[in-house]
Amino acid sequence: MVFVGMDHGTTGISFGIMAADGKPIESFKIGREDSKSGKVSAIEELSKRVNLDDIKLMAITYGMGDGINSILPITKVKNRGILSIEGAGRITGGGTSVYSEIEKSKIPTFVIPGLHKNSPSLDPLFKAAYSHQASSEKVSICYNAYLTTNWNNMIIADISSNSVNILIENGKIRGAMDACVGAMGIVHGPIDLEMIRNIDENKITANEAFSTAGAVKIANINTKVSFMKDILLSAYKEGNPKAKLAIDTMIFTVAMEIIGLIGISKNKIEGIVLTGSIGSIEDPFNFKSELNKYLKNKFEMVILPSTSGAFGSAQIAKDIYNKKDNILGIDIEP
Known part of the structure; x- marks a missing residue:
């Protein structure tokens, strides 16, 4: 069986x-x-x-x-x-x-x-603010994190091609922030004013904007999605300044989002779970250590492998x- x-x-x-x-x-x-x-x-x-x-x-x-x-x-x-x-x-x-x-x-x-906006477990404020919050595999990641940690109140940060941070309170998913409105991933990211103008001027579609708004936008990487992460990490390892700025900016946006979710939580957060191909990375940079520069070691952090979903x-x-x-x-x- x-x-x-x-x-x-x-x-x-x-x-x-x-x-x-x-x-x-x-x-x-x-x-x-x-x-x-x-x-x-x-x-x-x-x-x-x-x-x-x-x-x-x-x-x-x-x-x-x-x-x-x-x-x-x-x-x-x-x-x-x-x-x-x-x-x-x-x-x-x-x-x-x-x-x-x-x-x-x-x-x-x-x-x-x-x-999404019709999900019963979510806080009404999240549903009112965002029509979509996270794809379905994030539910699976959250359940793996819940069973692994036994925490009822936590933040799950799934950082890879996309970046989604999820709030769990009292053992229920209460809200999440997808990359299109929040923190950057490697590939996807929030659509800012410059991109809105480019969309309105028919230079790019909204979906194309979303699919190039992550760290790759800063590093000027434009290739197949399956190659983007490896190219960015190789450039970072070689000391490319644009690649370093891209990674640093991505971590910065993730930290802002996590701190925001902690701030609006009605319960004391027991810890933060990091996962995804970037959230669990240790080389060429340690995501947990870099994130802790902003969180100042105030929260216990657990790393799950990228197979958590x-x-x-x-x-x-x-x-x-x-x-x-x-x-x-x-x-x-x-």
Whole structure:
């Protein structure tokens, strides 16, 4: 008996395989381009690692997840649980191919929603301010953080291609800030006045602006999303001043956002969880140490690996199978 989770990320689709006792067995990642082109089959890759008949339940994420408000069986989900793919960052179609494969596989599967204006668990003020707050894999990351730390009040900072900081209070997700309105990630970031003018003058679309507004904007990097992080980190390692400014600025914006969430929390924050390909990084710079220059070591910090989304989804699958009816304030519908 095993449980499987899927994290639909910006650069690829990750899977986590977990034993019935909750211990991780294995994780793997499929590049978006490989999936779209048909070079790699998600189900075939999964079958190489586990007997598909042994999968009791799978929980997956897809895109912004703004078309659903609760965790649902895939058979009840329309349009893959999203309102639209427009304005969602770089689009390759790789995630769509994987979703379709899973749907056809008949493996018992649930779909996890994102955080948006119709999410019941969120603070009404967050819902009034922002139509969209976080894609669905952030729910999985939050659950992995919740089970790992046992904290009921915390900030989760998922920093990678995108940057999302999430507030959990009393064991429920209460609000989040997505990169389009807040802190920068490597690729995505907030759309500022200059970008608004460029959009109005038809020099760039809003989605193109969002997809180039992260640290890469400062470092003048414009290539495929899957290469951006490595190019930026290599330039930083070589002492490139633009790359250093880009990284420093990204950390600065993340710190501002975390401090803001701490400030509006109604409860004392027990700690901060760092994850994502940048949030968990130690070389060529230590993200935790750099962030602490702003937070001044006032909060305990726990680092989770970048597989936290995939295994968080698997943990959700396990608890659905064991008849849990709620995940961090999000209802599970049978």
